[in-house]
Amino acid sequence: MTLQQIYDLALDLGIQADPRGEAGVKKLLVRNKKEHEEMTAKQKKYFDNESLKNPYSDSRILVGDSKLEVKKVIAGIDADASEVLLTDRLNQKGEKIDLLISHHPSGHALASLHEVMDVQVDMFAAAGVPANVAHALFEQRMQEVKRRVGPINHGQTVDAAKLLNIPLLALHTIWDNMGNDFMKKHLGKKVFDTAGEVLERVKEIPEFVEATKGKEAPSLVSGTEKSRAGKVVVGFTGGTNPSKELYIELAKAGVGTLIEMHVPEEALKELKKLHINVIDCGHMAADSIGANIFLDALEKKGVKVIACSGLIRIKRTK
Ligand SMILES: [Fe+2]
Numbered sequence: 336m337t338l339q340q341i342y343d344l345a346l347d348l349g350i351q352a353d354p355r356g357e358a359g360v361k362k363l364l365v366r367n368k369k370e371h372e373e374m375t376a377k378q379k380k381y382f383d384n385e386s387l388k389n390p391y392s393d394s395r396i397l398v399g400d401s402k403l404e405v406k407k408v409i410a411g412i413d414a415d416a417s418e419v420l421l422t423d424r425l426n427q428k429g430e431k432i433d434l435l436i437s438h439h440p441s442g443h444a445l446a447s448l449h450e451v452m453d454v455q456v457d458m459f460a461a462a463g464v465p466a467n468v469a470h471a472l473f474e475q476r477m478q479e480v481k482r483r484v485g486p487i488n489h490g491q492t493v494d495a496a497k498l499l500n501i502p503l504l505a506l507h508t509i510w511d512n513m514g515n516d517f518m519k520k521h522l523g524k525k526v527f528d529t530a531g532e533v534l535e536r537v538k539e540i541p542e543f544v545e546a547t548k549g550k551e552a553p554s555l556v557s558g559t560e561k562s563r564a565g566k567v568v569v570g571f572t573g574g575t576n577p578s579k580e581l582y583i584e585l586a587k588a589g590v591g592t593l594i595e596m597h598v599p600e601e602a603l604k605e606l607k608k609l610h611i612n613v614i615d616c617g618h619m620a621a622d623s624i625g626a627n628i629f630l631d632a633l634e635k636k637g638v639k640v641i642a643c644s645g646l647i648r649i650k651r652t653k
């Protein structure tokens with residue numbers, strides 16, 4: 336496959352798994368196009384043209400020619416200069432890796448992380464929060480995230496990859512959408528009586544079985560096993576966590592149990608006060624789910640995969 340074909344496949348799968356549905360994503364792309372058309376020539380100069388077809392600014396080709404033929408990839412949850420060096424070292428030992436794929440983004444895909452949080456407005460609306468309230472609170476939260484991410488050294492990984500000529504692809508929200516969709520399907524339509532029952536169902540997933548062996552099992556960080564489950568909501572996608580204020584809105588909307596990849600301490604304190612049960616799945620194992628579903632699709636197309644950087648590689652294809 337070429338690097339472009341890999342990127343296009345990721346985009347297709349990411350859109351298919353998007354919580355807004357394919358129609359919701361199309362609507363967003365139409366809105367981006369309209370905004371672009373109405374821009375001045377000066378504004379257009381700095382416009383990210385890729386956003387006209389890819390709504391996930393945190394999922395992009397960061398280094399490499401799109402026509403590059405890719406036979407083998409190395410994929411991990413994080414890639415910084417160490418993974419770039421690791422790839423180069425493995426190639427020195429004869430591995431012939433053509434592409435490094437990282438889940439957590441770097442470069443402009445990290446600087447624009449806040450832009451993908453828009454999806455959470457729809458997720459919160461689906462959970463019962465009035466869309467106008469979710470939208471207003473997310474506008475604030477996006478600015479907080481922008482300020483938090485702003486000072487990070489975004490260029491470090493990309494610079495290392497360019498110097499060593501290692502093609503680099505970031506697939507963040509795309510994989511998170513896939514993981515989120517998998518979780519929702521895994522929970523299915525079943526009505527759970529207790530938070531403990533939800534936790535047991537979550538722990539059946541092979542990535543979490545592996546994580547449990549490493550003492551990183553999903554656990555209830557708010558509520559007890561006997562707590563009533565109430566409405567169960569999965570929060571595996573949308574860039575990063577919502578704010579404390581947004582969690583309060585979820586409680587008002589009647590959400591009983593939240594399933595998260597990780598929860599900030601400040602938000603957790605609030606969730607405990609609100610009596611919302613929280614299952615903390617464990618970050619690396621949770622991020623591995625979307626990664627694995629995508630990497631299975633790549634392997635099916637004949638691309639070889641090496642896992643690195645915290646990725647718990649589980650294959651679902653036979
Ligand atoms: Fe993730």
Ligand SMILES: [Fe+2]
Nearest residue numbers: 439596618622
């Ligand atoms: Fe993550």
